[in-house]
Amino acid sequence: MFLFDFAIGGLAMTAKSAFPPEQLENIAAYLDGELPEEQAAEIERTLATSPEARQELQEMVAAWEMLDVLPRIRATEAFTKQTLASIRVEAAAGGRPKRRWVEHAIPVAMWGVLLGVVAAVSFAVAAHWGRQEYEPVLEKLALLENEPLYREVGSLKFLQKLHESGLFAEDVSPQDGAAFDLTWFPQQRSPDIRGGASDADATWIVAQYDRAEAIKRVERMPQAERERILAAFQRLQQMSSDQLAALEQLHRAVAADPDLQVTLRRYVQWLRSLDVLERDRIRSAGSDDERLALVRDARQSERLLALRLQPEELERIISLVEQRLPIPEEVRRRFNGGQSQAARQLRFLEMIARAIDLRGTPGAETWEELEKHLMSERARSVLAAEPNIERRWWGLLHAALMTVVEQLVRKHPPPVADTEKLDELLDQLPDDERNRILRLSPEDARRELWRRYVMRELQQRPKADREAWPAIWQAHRLAQEIRAVITGERTSLRWIGGGRFDPRKRGGERPPFPRGRGFPNGPRGGGPGADRPGNVPGPEGRRLPFRREPVGPPKDMT
């Protein structure tokens, strides 16, 4: 971006400016009085001799002053209250949750609470809910309790379509033991609610409570819930009669059909667990069909990402793909020799990822062979549901990588870090390092500290652990890259220098896999580098285009 700015700005301005190119970069500093005397004198010499330069400078000053006409934007009146309230909510919840959607959900929730607070003032006077003016609220209590769920689906028609699609018929949480999240503290992991199957805790929605039951329910409610009910009631009053009729129809249908209730709850819980942008995209889809297509796509991504393989299944798949890749026998032997099985598997998975990223997927017959003979029933059904062949391959690779990673993590459990230990580590860091970490977002800061902590603690561990963890990290980062491709965040993987994948290699060269027994040498440690996948000759003896320029965020986007 910066280089782009530079190129565009430089070209455009060099062509038009009356100033010599070497002075162009200094004009702002000259105008702000921040230029050393010598350079300022040079600019003044240009100004003295060139009327065009004087004109240009005057226009620059005038343009700068025109910025004053921009409106001074202020925060809305409720902003301070909202912000402080959301902070309190967070403090009460015991800290910042992992997923970003919560941050965005807080203002929305606080609007509701604020509305409720206004209503609550009048309610405080009314003393209890048995009075006449609350009769309509009591009458519609069953609907009001579930109004937030109904708002998420919008209409009965959409809910029915959703139900018929079967997208929420089963839980898609990763299978047993698959929920490792190595980018975070194990103990800080937020509960996996993407499957949204908390049906056991849910109370069943009924069409209407009788009056006594309604009063009893209200009495048992916490104050915040009462306020929410009143806010929902106010929203109902502002609806047109058609809107109200549609909402009541939805409520009656849901109350009458337990299956529809399950779909409704799972969908809403799932939707709220999404990233805010993804959620907004689904919410603001133009039509029901469009929205359903978005939901289907997102669910399919989750299914793919939740997939894991059986150990023997993994080995069979790797062997087959390995045979289909044009790797010379010599390189294959070198890859296979003297390594642990996991290290060899990771090495090949990385190669396969690179090959698919740069050269596309293997032929359809390879996939058919895999599918027919090598895959378990579960893997086959999840992958077959994906129409896009490339995404199928990515899904398979992600499953394979995560399977290996999880096996390795079980074998070499990571050191456990708590907040106190991390604080201690932060105190021990040199000032500039500490400042750099403190400038990161809280999540990134914690993640970085955790990584450092684990690396430090591993030094005390046996050699096998020390050697395994960098490989685990490496493989996990690659899995995360693939995940980004599956979810559509990126169109291709990020490879750093020489065709190696290593997002952490910014500060210096480091072999992607540790040297030592059980792991092959990295590209810098293996002599002339003949075994580097980047140097593998292609079928016709030419080099394959494995090398790719690094593509990633600018360094300052921390």
Next chain:
Amino acid sequence: MACSEAIRHAAGRDWRRVRFVRPEDETRTLVSTAKIETSPYLRDPDVQLMLRVRDGDERAFEELVQAYQDRLVGLFYHMFGRQDVAEDLTQDVFLRVYAARGRYRPTARFSTWLFRIAHNVAMNYRRSKRHAKEVPLKTTESGPLGMQPLERLIAEKSALMPSRQLAAVEQQKIVRDAIEKLSERQRMVVLLNRFEHMSYADIAAVMNLSTDAVKSLLSRARRNLREYLEPVLKREQR
């Protein structure tokens, strides 16, 4: 704060962080670690507020929110052109500040630290917006909360407005368009320099650039602005 109170206050925390305060120093705030006690930034009143926030003073946090909310909302508004987005992002910044309070150390002016967070939040938003393939709203389109103040002003009033006022509104729109044409980095540098009156060194710290990079970014931005606003400037000269 008396000595015993200081100890109570610091109970449960790392003993190295505690500075025992003599009675004559009662008005001074407890500060973590010897190195930071001598930090020149302690004179910054907002740093003092933030230290109080760190020690659990909610009132101090409210003061900080009130002091900076308009500045942050203005910055994000001019970056992304939408009030609702601007307020969401501002809230995000304050949430991050609050979440980081326990680890806060006064190693820079408070505003530099805050705008650094704001810059990160803006870049993250831009990145996620790009990933979401969101279609950017033009100023003539309305966002989810309806038209924005400036757009509304133009749409409602342009038909009936005396020509001078109309000219002012038009000028606003032209300048806004010019700002939008700048790259996001250039826009950020312009906003920090022009409206936050930040020095080159502070901008460099906020955006994680060298001061030379800031200098040249700003030069390019000013030249670009001149180019985009040239027709108006020429018209005014006539």
